[in-house]
Amino acid sequence: MRWKRWARDAIDYCADRFGILARHVREMRDGITVLMYHRVLPPSECNDYPFPTLVMPSPFFRDQVSWLAANCTVLPLCAALPLAGRARERPLVALTFDDGYADNFEHAAAIIEEHGVRGSFYVTTGACASGALLWFDEAALFARSAGIEAVYDAARRCGFLASSAGRPWRSLREFIEALKTWDGSARIGFIAALRDRFAPADDGPHAARRFRLMTREQVRDLHGRGHECGSHTVHHALLPRLSRAEAERELRESKAWLEETTGEAARGFCYPNGDASTLVRALVAEAGYDYACGTRPGRNRAGSDRYMLRRIDVTPQRVVTSAGHYSERAFRAEASLFHAWMR
Numbered sequence: 001m002r003w004k005r006w007a008r009d010a011i012d013y014c015a016d017r018f019g020i021l022a023r024h025v026r027e028m029r030d031g032i033t034v035l036m037y038h039r040v041l042p043p044s045e046c047n048d049y050p051f052p053t054l055v056m057p058s059p060f061f062r063d064q065v066s067w068l069a070a071n072c073t074v075l076p077l078c079a080a081l082p083l084a085g086r087a088r089e090r091p092l093v094a095l096t097f098d099d100g101y102a103d104n105f106e107h108a109a110a111i112i113e114e115h116g117v118r119g120s121f122y123v124t125t126g127a128c129a130s131g132a133l134l135w136f137d138e139a140a141l142f143a144r145s146a147g148i149e150a151v152y153d154a155a156r157r158c159g160f161l162a163s164s165a166g167r168p169w170r171s172l173r174e175f176i177e178a179l180k181t182w183d184g185s186a187r188i189g190f191i192a193a194l195r196d197r198f199a200p201a202d203d204g205p206h207a208a209r210r211f212r213l214m215t216r217e218q219v220r221d222l223h224g225r226g227h228e229c230g231s232h233t234v235h236h237a238l239l240p241r242l243s244r245a246e247a248e249r250e251l252r253e254s255k256a257w258l259e260e261t262t263g264e265a266a267r268g269f270c271y272p273n274g275d276a277s278t279l280v281r282a283l284v285a286e287a288g289y290d291y292a293c294g295t296r297p298g299r300n301r302a303g304s305d306r307y308m309l310r311r312i313d314v315t316p317q318r319v320v321t322s323a324g325h326y327s328e329r330a331f332r333a334e335a336s337l338f339h340a341w342m343r
Contacts, residue, residue: 005322008339012329015338021329024336028072028091031301032080033335034293036311037061037097040108045210046316050140050172053315060316060326062111067328068093068335069115076228077120077309078267081291085302093335095119096293096311098232098270100128101211105218109227118226122270122293125257126234127213134236136176137211138191143172146198151175158193160186180273184237184246216261223262230268231255231289240277247280251287267291281307297340312337 015021038054040061049055068074075083077094084092095112097104100123112119127134133141143151152168152175155161160182169175179187214222223229231254233239239247251269258266267290271280274295284292284307291306298310312335319331333339 002322005320008330008342009321009327011342012327012333012338015333016329021333021336021338024338024341025071025091025332028093028299028336029088031299031304032077032084032092032094033072033299034077034094034096034309034311035335036293036295036313037095037108038099039101039103040111041103042107050144053313053317056314056316057326058107058111060319061108062114063326063328064314064319064331065095065111065115065117067331068095069117074115074117074119076118076226077293078228078230078290081306084300084304096270097121098272099134099236100124100213100219100232102214102218105214105222109222109225112227113225118228120228120230120268121219121222122230122232122268123219123254123258124213124232124234124236124272125254127236128216128219129257131212131215133208133211134213135187135191136179136236139176139179139194140172141208141211142191142194142198143175146194148172148175150198151194154194154197155190158190160190160193180238184235184242219258220261223264228268229258229262229266230270231258231266232270233272236272238273238275239271239280239283240275244279244283247283248287251283251289255287255289269293271295276308297337299337312340 037056040056040058043057046055046057072091072093074093074095077096080092080094097108097119100121104121124134148169169178219229233250234254237250255266269284269289269292271292271294276294291309293309293311296310297312300309314334318334318339319327321327
């Protein structure tokens, strides 16, 4: 991995030196660049984080927003979409945040506002309303406290895995990816069984408080400060795995919660895990959302599918040098799709 980053650093330097990177940045003026984030935390809270690709250190994020504010027009996605087909001098960029974590309110929004811009936050409304953890965070806490082997053994003993199931999960990532394939009711039942058998990690670097979501009052406050608050379903449900009635309920109830909270129509939706079938996309439109975000990389132009908008996943691993230092050059290469072009 180290040599790959070293090679990327060298390519980025040459692309910057010879104007190739600048050309890619200029091409950002054609359409809307939508950047995807999940969490923004102080560096001390990023160490040994169970999902390292999902958390951006706050100093890195501040530098990114600073560059964007100086060189681009940054708007909430709902405000940017009507401008997709217009000629402009500066690239049009939207900052989007999935899940609705409390640090979006405490850190990300504050940094964005320091630079006079606003973002779009897609909220998992059920967890916000109840104060519960998202299912994958709770599962990760159990895996960290009890161990992957013990969690796998519990799945077999409680009947969630057949005795003839294949090899045990070998990592936290493999465990979470396996749970994504389960039926929603089975996943809920399994996590309930883990609660009965194990205590989640409640102190140290993986304390449950680090996974909390925004409250209703914080969502209302964000909206009042000019940010967009959209839906990420009620339970972070993987919609293609639900029945039509269940999917409709996730879409309808999350929209209603947001509209009651903010006092305005909820226009934006974001597919959990980026999962969307043809039926699900139709249901999102029928539920009254104006657009929906996926996770496929790319830029959105006039005529792009408004119910499968493309986004660029900005992870810390893609914006640091081989020495582990933040690189504005690497961020420009990521945001302008130069890195995607290389890949």
